[in-house]
Amino acid sequence: MYRTHTCGELTMADLGKEVVLCGWVQKSRDLGAMTFIDVRDRYGLTQLAFDTDDNEALRVQARALGREYVIKVSGTVIERSSKNIKINTGEIEIKVSHLDVLNASKLPPFLIEDETDGGEDLRMKYRYLDLRRNPVRNNLVLRHKIAQAVRSYLDGQQFIEVETPVLIKSTPEGARDFVVPSRMNAGEFYALPQSPQTFKQLLMVSGLDRYFQLVKCFRDEDLRADRQPEFTQIDCELSFVEQEDILVLFEGLINYLFKKIKGVEIGELPRISYADAMRLYGSDKPDTRFGMQFVEVNDLLKGAGFPVFDNAELIVGIKAEGCASYTRKQLDALTDFVKRPQIGATGLVYLRVSEDGTLKSSVDKFYGQEQLKAWAKAFDAKSGDLILVMAGDAEKTRKQLNELRLEMGNRLGLRDKNKFSALWVVDFPLLEWDDETSRYHAMHHPFTSPKPEDIGLLDTAPGKVRANAYDMVINGTEVGGGSIRIHDKGKQELMFKHLGFSEAEAQKQFGFLMEAFTYGAPPHGGIAFGFDRLVSIFAGLDSIRDVIAFPKNNAGRDVMIDSPSVISQEQLNELKIAVKV
Template identity: 55%
Template sequence: MYSHQLLYRTHNCGELCKKDIGKEVVLSGWIQKLRNLGSLTFIDIRDYFGITQLIFSKKRKKNTESELGKEFIIKVRGKVVERVSKNYKIPTGEIEVLVSQIEVLNSSISTPFLIEDQTDGDEKSRMKYRYLDIRRNPIKNNLKLRHNISLEIRNFLSQNGFLEIETPVLINHTPEGARSFVVPSRIHSGKFYSLPQSPQLFKQLLMIGGIDKYFQIVKCFRDEDARSDRQIEFTQIDCEMGFVCVSDVLIFFENFIKHIFQKIKNIQLETFTRITYSDAIRMYGTDKPDLRFGMKFVELNDLVRKKEIEFFQKQELTMGITVPKCSYYTCNQINLMIEWMKKQPKIGIEDIFWLKYFPDKTLLSPMSKFMKNEDIITFVKHFKANPGDLLFIFYGKKTRNQLRQLRLVEMAHRLNLKKTKEFKPLWVTDFPLLEWNEEIQRYKPFHHPFTNPKEEDLPFLEKYPENIRSQSYDLIINGVEIGGGSIRIHNKNIQNLILKHLGLSKQEIQSKFGFFIKAFEYGVPPHGGIAFGLDRLIAILEGKENIKEFIAFPKNNSGKDIMINAPSFLEMKK
């Protein structure tokens, strides 16, 4: 007799094995597969834990097929027996359950897509019926992974003295870069709350409050266009530390990321590379360089002036890139690449020259029509090219952008250089503090307005704010921004001056940030922090680009939840 607690199951569908042969068991779950072999019927029953094969003998078969269907929820009672045709790919593959009693707990209509690891459902239908998608192992396992990573994050930070503290979700609007979502107040007619883009000011206030180390795995909201690596609501690993400088933060959180990779994927990361923002732009044309492959930019302006190569001397900027071991590309293949780039409106290409440096050290290039052979050889030496390499030379105003597209989009894709199981993290530091916005004719913060300038640049803050570098840093892994942060301003005068540079009047500063500026009068410790995108971190660990696969109920790329039909219109009360 089974007790009430064991009414639905004595075991789950993923745990029975050879040692359980002979036991009477009760299992409950969804029907994954139904197979009729004449005298026998086989059913694969599935729950959260796994799959077990059920077998019905001829005398038990009777109305089984007409009563049952895929995704029906059933409860069965039976005896564990050894399986004749074993399946060593699953933990329960050496046994099956000979069913003596079956009960349908709930029926199911036909599903809109296959509940299989390799489904036939497109993204739209999978988002609309997300609760069915979660039944599939890939999504279920992604959610398990997310849980394990979150648990590891909490354990690591807690053991290192961080205190997990919740911050408010209904706040006042403060300009932080992206658009905010607003919530109308019923009690205070005409007034609105704002949903936080990040807990930035509150975590700084916690430092002012004397909390030494804070963290929070927190929901954030930004009213911006969604895409594969961005959601309008997303989860952030938010951290702040008191009495730290840039190196303190980078060292600690480098160890943090290494710990996560080691515990979750058993991957030992090497020491993170560090480069400045200006070097990243100069060498790669982006502040998010992918270091899994080389192909750094080669600047040629000084060389063409020195060699007095007239054609290139007239150009604003001449640069190049070496593509290793690709001199075998045909002229047609190269021209197709160039034509593709010319069709991309964001690249703004003017023209490209190519140069093949064959393994026998002979050269082929359309530049030979207007350049001496010795000058072409000089180019090859300047590029430090090896026999077998293919060189591209760009000129014009948007040369760095052209090279970035060639390096990332064309060559990395064509040569399969983006290895998903290879990880190359780097810190990009010293971002500009402010950037001029032509549209609104004033400065905007490059990150946010609470970032501390570099000490050596402070003398220029009053008159030359565009030249100021900040004590900021981003963590980039494989060309994706995983996190970013900075040392914060702890000097009231500097904070007021930066807000003034952003075009805010004294009244606006008081209205938007009065509570924060007031706190500066009570002693603000030096402090800094960082925030990591949890969704992106998990996707990177799994070698994926689409973060929706790691979120239980994501929005689509239009910011809609098509399962619950949100957003929707509100009904007016009569």
């Protein structure tokens, strides 16, 4: 056999055993009379000892080993004289009697260490080497454990895992599709699924009333730290349920995962409406690890002759506790932050409540002390607090202040990655207006059911119709979302009409689904979690790339295998595709 044990399991209980280990050379140390080599596999690291007095030829062989050589050693487990309590095998070492080099290695382009000297681009190119590093490998182990826990929980709730097709039909709604040409159907294309949405609804029509799948999805969209062109969802659908049933069941899933994986009790998830989330945080995915809720002060600050406030649709601010001592340089830095093109604010107004109670603002020439006191009172500001205020168009200003709030949370250390705050956001708008196309689009997707009490508004005030939809947010990241679906053909046709589909377009794109609804479709709803995002939160990471074995870079490229790439003219001819250069 190649090995009797792994490099992470031998302890003092194994003293005297004859063992065989295999792994990669981590490092070697030549101390004159002795040579020590650390051998590593995915389970850990074990020190090997080569003694000149016992076998000089073997020691010469050991000295020739380079980093990342693959070796097989036989020997005896002995007690280590200089112990390392930081590793499981730190009390023992192997007195080597035989060494085989299974494969030599070139010198790696970066150190295979927890703290490496390799930049991200280099590590992405040699991802198979990067995966040897403990932090990266541990992320994949964590991913595996979460996937197994998800399956265990859902299996216990009577869910069935069903695989849905990867080659499907392109649809006009949502993000851009990745398309695949069909050789046997010239001029026609498959699309890779952005989600299995219609298929899981068809599974509900089929009577498989609880479905789930850890499924690959594909979206041809601009990339960020939390986006990849291909990603994984925990995709779920249930029949004969209302919104409350789904919230309770999947709140249970999140509690189960945090308890099993992190040993953390999340407890009952609070719920906030979309309208309140935007009003209090300027975001539909608020980070509630800290407070700093918005305070609107239009009535208080308008009419004092300060044009920025007098001409604003909204005046709104936050209170940063204990920040009155901020210097002018620090305040200027905050102003520069909100003026960045990505945020787009024109400025920032502040009010200091000094430790002695003195009030000082950046607009003192427009407001007297009594007005400043009322201003401070509106924010419930105490001595030592700093109030930061922005003004302008209501929607833009809320988004800009949200960015400032998150930045203040970072600067004050309030966004602790080891603290977890989860909540549900509910009552989203069903539709949102798109100026470019001059029509409404579904905020989630066109199969989302409106709130029953709002259906009458579809003809008169479509923008006010609320969706029977819900998102789960953890630490300011949307990790999951779903809705109760439309299961009636007539209502689905009405929805397509309000979304600007002609009858012919709706039939061409989704006729199969509406046909299925005529054969006894049950009430149903579902949810999908971004599995990569969820794992990154558990791992305390900002980027989902670090929890994916072979991710793409920010340009959507796999630099390791150099993909995407051109294909041969012969292949293009077979596919009946003409490419203009």
